[in-house]
Amino acid sequence: MPLPTFSGVLVPVVTPYDAELRPDTARFVDHCKRLLDAGADGLAVFGTTSEANSLSLKERLSLLDALVEGGVPAAKLMPGAGACALPDVVDMMRAAGRHGCGGVLLLPPFYYKIATDDGLFDFTAAAIERAASPNLPIYLYHIPPVAQVGWSHALIRRLIDAFPDTIVGIKDSSGDWSHTHSLITAFPGFAVFPGSESFLLQGLRAGSAGCISASANVNVTGIRRVIDAFAAGGGDAEQARATAARKVIEGFPVIPALKALIAADTGNEDWLRVRPPFRQIAPQKARELLSALTAIGFDVGGPGVLQDKASG
Amino acid sequence: MPLPTFSGVLVPVVTPYDAELRPDTARFVDHCKRLLDAGADGLAVFGTTSEANSLSLKERLSLLDALVEGGVPAAKLMPGAGACALPDVVDMMRAAGRHGCGGVLLLPPFYYKIATDDGLFDFTAAAIERAASPNLPIYLYHIPPVAQVGWSHALIRRLIDAFPDTIVGIKDSSGDWSHTHSLITAFPGFAVFPGSESFLLQGLRAGSAGCISASANVNVTGIRRVIDAFAAGGGDAEQARATAARKVIEGFPVIPALKALIAADTGNEDWLRVRPPFRQIAPQKARELLSALTAIGFDVGGPGVLQDKASG
Numbered sequence: 148m149p150l151p152t153f154s155g156v157l158v159p160v161v162t163p164y165d166a167e168l169r170p171d172t173a174r175f176v177d178h179c180k181r182l183l184d185a186g187a188d189g190l191a192v193f194g195t196t197s198e199a200n201s202l203s204l205k206e207r208l209s210l211l212d213a214l215v216e217g218g219v220p221a222a223k224l225m226p227g228a229g230a231c232a233l234p235d236v237v238d239m240m241r242a243a244g245r246h247g248c249g250g251v252l253l254l255p256p257f258y259y260k261i262a263t264d265d266g267l268f269d270f271t272a273a274a275i276e277r278a279a280s281p282n283l284p285i286y287l288y289h290i291p292p293v294a295q296v297g298w299s300h301a302l303i304r305r306l307i308d309a310f311p312d313t314i315v316g317i318k319d320s321s322g323d324w325s326h327t328h329s330l331i332t333a334f335p336g337f338a339v340f341p342g343s344e345s346f347l348l349q350g351l352r353a354g355s356a357g358c359i360s361a362s363a364n365v366n367v368t369g370i371r372r373v374i375d376a377f378a379a380g381g382g383d384a385e386q387a388r389a390t391a392a393r394k395v396i397e398g399f400p401v402i403p404a405l406k407a408l409i410a411a412d413t414g415n416e417d418w419l420r421v422r423p424p425f426r427q428i429a430p431q432k433a434r435e436l437l438s439a440l441t442a443i444g445f446d447v448g449g450p451g452v453l454q455d456k457a458s459g
Numbered sequence: 460m461p462l463p464t465f466s467g468v469l470v471p472v473v474t475p476y477d478a479e480l481r482p483d484t485a486r487f488v489d490h491c492k493r494l495l496d497a498g499a500d501g502l503a504v505f506g507t508t509s510e511a512n513s514l515s516l517k518e519r520l521s522l523l524d525a526l527v528e529g530g531v532p533a534a535k536l537m538p539g540a541g542a543c544a545l546p547d548v549v550d551m552m553r554a555a556g557r558h559g560c561g562g563v564l565l566l567p568p569f570y571y572k573i574a575t576d577d578g579l580f581d582f583t584a585a586a587i588e589r590a591a592s593p594n595l596p597i598y599l600y601h602i603p604p605v606a607q608v609g610w611s612h613a614l615i616r617r618l619i620d621a622f623p624d625t626i627v628g629i630k631d632s633s634g635d636w637s638h639t640h641s642l643i644t645a646f647p648g649f650a651v652f653p654g655s656e657s658f659l660l661q662g663l664r665a666g667s668a669g670c671i672s673a674s675a676n677v678n679v680t681g682i683r684r685v686i687d688a689f690a691a692g693g694g695d696a697e698q699a700r701a702t703a704a705r706k707v708i709e710g711f712p713v714i715p716a717l718k719a720l721i722a723a724d725t726g727n728e729d730w731l732r733v734r735p736p737f738r739q740i741a742p743q744k745a746r747e748l749l750s751a752l753t754a755i756g757f758d759v760g761g762p763g764v765l766q767d768k769a770s771g
Contacts (some may be wrong), residue, residue, distance in 0.1 A: 158538035168585075182539075200543040200544065200571075201568070201570075202546075202572040203516070203544045204515070231512040231513060232513050232514055233513065233734060233735065234514075234517075234518065253767075254512070256512075256735075258513075258605065258606075259512075259736060259737070260605060260607075261712075262736035263736070266736030266737055266738055267736050270736045275734055287647075292572070293570065293572060294570075295572075295607065296736075356582040388539070400573075419761050423578050423579075423581035423582035423585055424568050424571060424575070424578030424579050425571070425574075425578055426521065426577055426578055
């Protein structure tokens, strides 16, 4: 198995929209650069938090081009390539391969809930063969609460055996630590990223690669501190702070809440926009969110949006 | 509320593939024409049975063009227009409107399972406004066993009130007769199509518009007989035959099974192909399917694939 290309904290970047609900490319590129400057190790653009499935294939391809043309290093990019339709997956993988992205994050085809491991293997194998991008690593994306269809241990084993140079890791958004732990144990050398920083420190201690977390859109600095403190032999205090911020955000509809925090920080209310079926957060709810964060010592205005006053 | 544009038996047409798993346009057009010749009142192309979400937007648009150019009357077409991404829905609706299709079948955006009625209303309203196809009727597509996200009674009421000239009916693939019946009762004048011919006769007696059923790909003739017999005051014997055939087919993975029957009928094994995550039926299973149908008096070779020897 080759070395995974990513570790640390990756951000499933939220997607900003203009007044016509088209992706706002300039603001997207700016937010991505800001996240890297604030300490992100990679950008998992076009994930669930990015409303990726609410974007057309054309929009995703165009945003990926814009990121690379805008100076974001392709090696830092792990674009979501999953879709229900095989040709869409192939197109995204080819684009990621052409740009030299560090990898792609692969959601399984999620429409048919009766998909079998055999069928998902066929799908993944067909995508890899057709994309013909041998240097493009694939990270599987396991998020059963949303996609319903997931990657079983038996299927992961089969994919690693069949494509040892390609299938290098997984994002586990099961929300179930015992599942994340079982992946770390079952697949040594595989890069396992829990989908929440709440499991970051226990993950690092068990051998995970880091985390890919929605709330890193606004707290990459705080999450980075956990990783740095772990490297220095500690991390408990930093983990407690990161978990506290996440718990507050989780009390709100997460995507609209993250956008509200970026809007408050940048003073640009255009950030509030989401695509249906989501609705933007109500002004009163946004104020409650900010108050709840203030109450535990967080303010907006740091390098990665949130500033933790308790951590300086 | 305007009169719905469809009634009777509609077929969610299966999609044939070539050796590269690309849609086989010529075979698709031929199968569609055969179904109309055999008595189908409409073709709900690009539904769940059509593997529509396994097709790219471009493939769906291209197949729709080919049907109309190939001489299939647009008024007989109810293409699936639903997708997770609003721009894809708008593109499909615009194409259907431009061709003068009899309507579209609208699956809700199905990725985010936390979608609210408010968010689904926003999505549908935005699609209708952006598509700007005022003469294009919309039939809602309710299939919670697969899409998980569905159309609630409260939301249907709100959509009918907001778009009385557009929202004219629903396909109910809940598989739950009491739900179908509640729709017929709650929305007089609304065209309610159960997603299975098993509910056809009781639906017609209660005021439904007909049915849109996967198995109509191979038994449109038998389903047509139920409708004709109902019009003549009967239907029980015909319903029993249609239900018997369906029950056999339901005992197998439905999409591969339907394709196996068309392959057996046409002598063209290319029909067996499915896109992953599906797998084509095993030869032994296909033989079991044919035997089970033979055992109850059905053979392949009728105008609509199956021939019911008991009904002549």
